Every structure is written in structure tokens, then in C-alpha cells.
Amino acid sequence: MRSIIKTELYKMKHYSIPFIGVALMLLSVLLTIFTSMANDGSVWDFTYFTEQVIKNNMTTFFPACITLIMGYLITREQRDDTLKSILTVPVSFRKLLTGKLIVGSILSLTFGIVCTVFTIIFNFIAGFPGFTLQLALRGLIQTTIVNLLLYIAVMPIIIVTSKAQSGFLVGVIFAFAYGYGGMFAAGSEFLYNMYPITAALGIVRYRAYDPSVRWNTPLCIFSLGLTLLLSVILILATDNKMELKKPAKKHVKAVPKKGW
Structure with a gap:
């Protein structure tokens, strides 16, 4: 397994798609800067800015982002027609998939x-007050852990759509709708504690100082633990058969008959 993880990390040096994740983290911060211009009576400081970045990242960007990147990484061997060569080595597709999913957790933390670095930079550019190293460290911990938990929340979608060459694109659509649904789950105390996307916020105690926000941490942990268990079951149920790239059909040009 260690060799698979090291190989996947090495191969990513030659991929450009991880930079899409970096770009979307930047876009998440820029969107938050844009919303700060609205005159809605909110008092913006570093803490509030960080919280809004986490919320925008959760509902709009990260679930679809990590599903796209992982779908690309998992199906890359199919598109390059190298999977059939890899599967001749004594390594199962299940083990290969597990290694790639572990790499996905590393990417999520990265x-x-x-995202935290971009948040700090643009906080200084926007001139929001209240920045301290302690708050920056808290923002780093919350942002990285939330990303990892959001990755766990969408992992079943990644696994289910990993076998088809272009199936992960459907997974991206589902992941986006799944993440966006967190905005509607916020309307019910039980639902936002049980919904895996918003449960990620409960585990890091997002805005726990607000009396109107009442997190049930054990319920949040149960929700994401159930999602992780589902992912494990899906991995164990995965066989070594995968949709391989079909050879292109050769077009045979018809030879016209001579004579009448």
C-alpha cells in the first residue's frame, strides 16, 4: 500500500489537475471577498471572514472539486489504456483504489x-481587523479538518462512479448538488447535525459561540462515521473488473467492383 501511495504522489507531479483544486480554493476566497462588499449589516473581521470562506468552500466548491480530481486520478489509467497492464501485476483494483483514496485525503488536507494561506493574504489585502496568530492557527485547523471531513462525505460518490471512464463527471454533478444541499439543511437543527456535509462543521465547532447554533457533536460524528463505513463497504464490494478502454474499430474501405 505504501508503494501505491508513493507512486500516486509521484505521478501527480506530471498532472495539472491538482492545480484546479488550488484555483478553486482561490476562487472560494475571492467569492467571499466579493460578498463582503454587500451592505447587509455584517461586521467583517478576520474570524468572520474565515468562517465565510469555510461556508462557501463547503457549499459551492470543495465537494465538486475533490470529486473531479479524484475521479480524474482514478480513471487516468483507463484513458491512457494502462490499466490492463497494471492489473497484470499482483495488485488488485480494490487495493489500487484504496491507495488512490488515501492520496485523496492528503490532497484534501493540502x-x-x-485555502488558509489565501484567506490570510486576502484578509490583509481587504484590511479586515482582528488578525492574530492564534486565530490564524484556529482557522488553519478548522479549514483543513473540514476539507478532510467533506472528502469523507463525498467518498461514496467517488467510489460508485470510479469504474466508468466518464462516470466521475456525473459524480461531480451529484457532489455539487450534495454540497449545495447543505444550505437547505441549515434550516433544521436535526438535519444540519445529521447531514454529512454540514456535520463536518459540527465536528470543528463552527460558529459554536453563536447561541443560535447548537451542534450535537456525537450525532455529527455518527453521521460521518456512517458515511465512512458505507465507503468501506463499497470498497470491499468492488471487484477487479473495470471498464477498460475499448479498441477503436478499424474502418475498412470498400473496394468498388469492376465492370457493370
Whole structure:
């Protein structure tokens, strides 16, 4: 397994798609800067800015982002027609998939760090007050952990859509709708504690200082634990058969008959 993870990390040096994740983390911060211009009576400081970045990242960007990147990484061997060569080595597709999913958790944490760096930079550009190293460290911990938990929340979608060459694109659509649904789950106390996307916020105690926000941490942990268990079951149920790239049909040109 360690060799698979090291190989996947090495191969990512030659991929450009992880930079899409970096770009979307930047876009999440820029969208938050844009919303700060609205005169809605909110008092913007570093803490509130960080919280809004986490919320926008959760509902709009990260679930679809990580599903797109992982779908690309998992199906890359199919598009390059190298999967049939890999499966001749004594390594099962199940084990290969598990290694790639572990790499996805590393990417999720990395994107959390990148997002925090962008948040700090644009906080200084926007001139929001209240920045301290302690708050920056808290924002880093919350952002990275939320990203990892959101990755766990969408992992079943990634696994289910990983076998078809273009199936992950459908998964991206589902992941986007899944993440956006967190905005509607916020209307019910039980639902936002049980919905895996918003449960990620409960585990890091997002805005727990607000009396109107009442997190049930054990219920949040149960929700994401159930999602992780479902992912494990889906991995164990995965066989080594995968949709391989079909060879292109050769077009045979018809030879016209001579004579009448």
C-alpha cells in the first residue's frame, strides 16, 4: 500500500489537475471577498471572514472539486489504456483504489492549507481587523479538518462512479448538488447535525459561540462515521473488473467492383 501511495504522489507531479483544486480554493476566497462588499449589516473581521470562506468552500466548491480530481486520478489509467497492464501485476483494483483514496485525503488536507494561506493574504489585502496568530492557527485547523471531513462525505460518490471512464463527471454533478444541499439543511437543527456535509462543521465547532447554533457533536460524528463505513463497504464490494478502454474499430474501405 505504501508503494501505491508513493507512486500516486509521484505521478501527480506530471498532472495539472491538482492545480484546479488550488484555483478553486482561490476562487472560494475571492467569492467571499466579493460578498463582503454587500451592505447587509455584517461586521467583517478576520474570524468572520474565515468562517465565510469555510461556508462557501463547503457549499459551492470543495465537494465538486475533490470529486473531479479524484475521479480524474482514478480513471487516468483507463484513458491512457494502462490499466490492463497494471492489473497484470499482483495488485488488485480494490487495493489500487484504496491507495488512490488515501492520496485523496492528503490532497484534501493540502487544499485546506492552501485555502488558509489565501484567506490570510486576502484578509490583509481587504484590511479586515482582528488578525492574530492564534486565530490564524484556529482557522488553519478548522479549514483543513473540514476539507478532510467533506472528502469523507463525498467518498461514496467517488467510489460508485470510479469504474466508468466518464462516470466521475456525473459524480461531480451529484457532489455539487450534495454540497449545495447543505444550505437547505441549515434550516433544521436535526438535519444540519445529521447531514454529512454540514456535520463536518459540527465536528470543528463552527460558529459554536453563536447561541443560535447548537451542534450535537456525537450525532455529527455518527453521521460521518456512517458515511465512512458505507465507503468501506463499497470498497470491499468492488471487484477487479473495470471498464477498460475499448479498441477503436478499424474502418475498412470498400473496394468498388469492376465492370457493370
